[in-house]
Each structure stands twice: as structure tokens, then as C-alpha cells.
Amino acid sequence: MEAEMADVESQSAHQESNTVAIFRKPNQPVTLKFDDVVYQVKVNKASCLSRRKTNSEDERMVLKGMTGVVHPGEVLAMLGPSGSGKTTLLTALGGRLGGKISGTITYNGKPFSNSMKRNTGFVTQDDVLYPHLTVTETLVFTALLRLPNNLTKQNKITEAENVITQLGLTKCKNTIIGGPRLRGVSGGERKRVSVGQEMLINPSLLFLDEPTSGLDSTTAQKIVSTLWELAKGGRTVVMTIHQPSSKLFYLFHKVLVLSEGNPLYFGDGSRAMDYFASIGYTPSVAMNPADFLLDLANGVTSDDSCDSEATVKQTLVTAYKTNLANKLKLEIQQTNDHPSYNDIEVEARKFGQWPTTWWQQFTVLLRRGFKEKRHETFTALHIGQLLTMAVIAGLLWWQSNVSHLQDQVGLLFFLTGLWSAVPMMQAISTFPQERMMLEKERSSRMYRLSSYFMSRTLGVLPIDLAMPAVCMIITYWMGGLNPNPRNFFQSLFVILILVVLVAQGLGLAIGAIIMDQKIAPTFASVVMLSFQLAGGFYVQKVPPFIGWIKYISINYHSLKLLLASQYKANQTYPCGGEGQLCIVGEFPAIKAVGFDGQVVSVIALVIMLVGYRVVAYIALMRMGVTKK
Secondary structure, eight states: OOHHHHHHHHHHGTTTOOOOOOOOSSSSOOOOOEEEEEEEEEEEOOOSSSEEEEEEEEEEEEEEEEEEEEEETTTEEEEEEEEESSHHHHHHHHOOOEEEEEEEEETTTTTOHHHHTEEEEOOOOSOOOTSSSSSHHHHHHHHHHHHHHTOOHHHHHHHHHHHHHHHTTTTOOOOOOBBBBOOOOOOHHHHHHHHHHTTTTSSSEEESSTTTTTHHHHHHHHHHHHHHHHHTTTEEEEEOOSSOHHHHHTSSSEEEEEEEEEEEEEEEEEGHHHHHTTTTTTOSSOHHHHHHHHHHHHHSSSOOOOOOOHHHHHHHHHHHHHHHHHHHHHHHHOOOOOTTTHHHHHHHHHHHHSSHHHHHHHHHHHHHHHHHHHHHHSSSHHHHHHHHHHHHHHHHTTTGGGHHHHHHHHHHHHHHHHHHHHHHHHHHHHHHTHHHHHHHHHHHTTTTTHHHHHHHTTTHHHHHHHHHHHHHHHHHTTTTTTHHHHHHHHHHHHHHHIHHHHHHHHHHHHHHHHOOTTTTHHHHHHHHHHHHHHHHSSSSSHHHHHHGGGGOOOHHHHHHHHHHOOOOOOOOOEEETTTTTTGGSSSHHTTTOOOHHHHHHHHHHHHHHHOOOOOOHHHHHHHGGGOO
């Protein structure tokens, strides 16, 4: 990957001074039409006297008859207060809204399809990016995943570099994205990176949810100006925006004003003020048109009218139905659809369902995951924590020997508990933490779920096994366990291959099932505590009605194998008076676990190793990410 990044830098050296964005024309221009779109959601009824939900459900209309048309080369801005339905409509137009939708949405006269999805870019309000990757790495990885195989690897890297230049990201191309606690690029640059990810596929349609949210007016101006240039090249751009400045407002070709799911205006942005003036609503002082429209959408007028907010809203809705609704329907009927949509269908059939092969997806995701994961695992705090724990354990059990059998058994049980808890807690946040990224990329059909899952579980094994190996070596030799190389490597195998990987699989499964970074660790702690209590060290005589837990306990099976790696059943150790010997197999803490059934324990741990990962994969499928 480093060589690829070097290629990108060399290709862009001569373009450092180029600040003019020259965008490619889209693959196929698309005319977007939506006619009388209605969206309903079911809500649970609650009793007036109780907060408990009842079984009865009611339907609430989120969108109430949205109609409009957007041509190639136009920017449509949807304005309205929070909760007015802007994002819902945008999601519906982008083909990403499930549920009960009525009305028609067409793209050059045809419904949304997988082929249309390939020519559609969707930028969410939150910039879902990996914080430790640079701008160049982010866009190159995206290009390698999203661009089809009719382009060579070098061509894809070149496309990523072109987008960096077009969006004015050259100066920060080697800067990491950053996050809440990690300094990186600015908010405007982060937003342009998100736009750049969608621009790599050269989309015909580009949807953006609040692209100026949280940005200052100057940065917002740059973002919208860039989108205006994108539309000028023949794209159809649709965005939601909350409170644009007057400069931004006049960049919009068309404006849709919403209030509580109702359309109040659809038409040219330059004519919006004239329309509302024609129905009796004008600002009392000179003001930003967007502010005035938002006031109206909230039912607030600038005159001395005594009308309530509800009355104003109803008046505006009625005026829209009287003055604009029929005209819009007529315009939709008279608009000719772009004939090149069939070319999109042909192109989709040519490249198949996925832009790249399974193996390509796996290798790219593997490299990307490794680059991101290493920053989480190999931190000074994390390494210091584990090394300190290993050294302290080694000091506490310093050079214990078989004459201190109770201490050695305690050390072995400590190792099973430590290296089952740490990997599980690390793995448990994997899928909840990446849920938004997974949903975003899967909805764009960047890769198969299986390629992502395999890369995420197999690709980081060297990283996940490195620290346990180092810490195990430190504690093992400081603790005075059996110095025979065969016994050492057998113990190392049990800890690294079985305990760590099984616990990691359990963490992945719990995280994938619960998908909540706060609840999942709590549940995992209860599970792990149960496994430890039933592991045969703390409680040696477990009641039969709850004794079955030990058979699914990682600690029980791993302790049995570790004991077998250190001792033999008929081995003796000093006990009682001077010269008195006892049999290891009869020691209470060892007898409760026993030396029998080692093969069964290995088989049980192997089944858990595979089974927990299968459960995690099925849980991801049931979360719906494969259906995006």
C-alpha cells in the first residue's frame, strides 16, 4: 500500500498549483421525477396513564404528497425545520428507504434498480470515515473497492488522485482524517472527502444530507459551490440543508420547502420569494430568503397577523395545492425522460452484481483494516497496560515450583481468565463500532458481507496474537512454570490458538448480536464471570443443576489443557512433612478438573472457535446489512 501511495504522490506533484476544479461528465445524465410520494410509519400507541406501550399500532404520515422533477445540471435544495421530512424524502429518492411508500419515483422514467444504484452517490450527514487513514488512503481504498475491473489498479489510483485535485484536497492529502479525540483535517475537508468517495464512481445522481452542517459560512460556501460545479457538468444534485446563507440560497436551481411532511413550495429558487409574496406573505424587513422560508415553514409570519402557527401552515399547504400542485404534475407529464438510461442497464449487466471479485475485496479490506487496527492495538497505553500486567503477575508468582502447587494452579487459572477477558472485550466493540461504516459501504454495494467478515476476523490475527504471545512468554518464565520447551509451546498453543481466538469469537458474536457499545460489554462481563466461576478453580463442587455451564466454559476446557501441559496425573510433589510426597492428580484443585477428556476439550474449543464466528456472521445478516 505504501508503494501505491508513493505513486499517487508522484502523479500529483505537477498538479499542486492547480486550484480549478474540472469535473468529468457523468456516465449517463438522469432526470429524477417524484409524483405524490407518501410515506407512512407505524407507531405504538401508549396509554395516557402509563408509559407502557400497548399492542395497538397507529400509522403516522411522514411525507404527504411530495411532487417534483430535477433535471441534469440542476441542484435541488430541500429546506424545512427539523422533523419536516427532509431526510426521509432524500432517503426515499436515493432508493434507501424501506417501509410503506406510495406514489411514483422514477429515474429517466424507470424505477430504482441495482444498476441505478451504481450511478448514485449518497453522502450522509455524518462523515463516516476511518480516523487514522489519510485523505489519500481513504480515497484510494474506496477507488479500489468501488471502481470496476475494466480499470487497472493504477487507473483506479489515478482516479482517486484526480478527485483529490478536483475537490481541492491536495494540501491535506497526506493528513489523517482524525476524529473527536484525534486531530486531523478540518470539517470542510472531511466533508469534501465524503463527497469525493461518491465522486469516484462518477455518479449521475448525487444525494447529500445536510452537507453544510456544522461548517462556518465560508466553508459552507465552498462546499455548495463545488456541488454547483458538479451539477454544471451534467449531474442531478439533490440535498437537504437547514439554514443556508443568502449567497448559498441563490446557488440553488430549485427549492423544495417542507413543513410537517407537507410541501409548501417547489420551483426555481429565484422565484420563491415572489411566490410567497403573491399569496400574501412578505418579510417586513430585508432578510435572508432561507430564514424567511424557514419562518413560514414553522408558521411564523413577519406581519401583525393574529393567525396561529397551525393556521399559517394550513394556509400555506392549501395555497400550494391550489397554485402549484397541478402545474407540477403537468410539468412531470411533459418532461421527456433521458433516453440513455438503457445504457446504464447494459453497463450493469456487463460488470455483474459486484464491481470487483471476492478476493480483491478481501485483500483491499485486509490492508485497510490492518492500517486502522494497528493504531488501536499498538498504542503506548494498551501495550504498557498488558506488559505491566504480565510483569506484575510474574513477580507475584516469581519462580514458583511444583512444591507450591496451589500457587501454580492459580497462575494457570489466572492466565485462562486474563486471555479470555482481554481479547473478548477488544473484539466486542468491532461490529458496533463499525456499524455505520458497514451500513454506508454495504448500501453502496462496495463489497460482499463475507469478504468484509473474513478480512475483519482473519486479517488482524497477527496483531491480536502478538501481545498475548509476548506477555505469555514474560509471565511463563518469571512464574517458574515447567521449563521444558515441549511444555512451554504446548501452553503457548493453548493460550494463543485456543483461548485467545475462542474468546475473540465470543466477543464478535456478542457484539454482532447486541450492536450496542454500552450494553454488549455488560452482558459479556456476566457471561465471562459465569465461565470463570464454573471453571473448576473457585468452586470445585458445583451443584448438578448448574454444573452444565462448565461444558461451555472457555476457562474450564483451557484450564484442563494447561494443567495437562504442565503436569502428569501420576506425578508427585512435596507435601505435608519433610520428605512426604503426594500425587498431583489427587490435588483438590486439579482433581476437580481432571486430566481425562483432553481431546474432548480441544474439540469443544475448536467448535466454539468456529461456532461463535458463524453466530456473529448470521447476526450481521439478520441486522439487514446484506439487504442494503
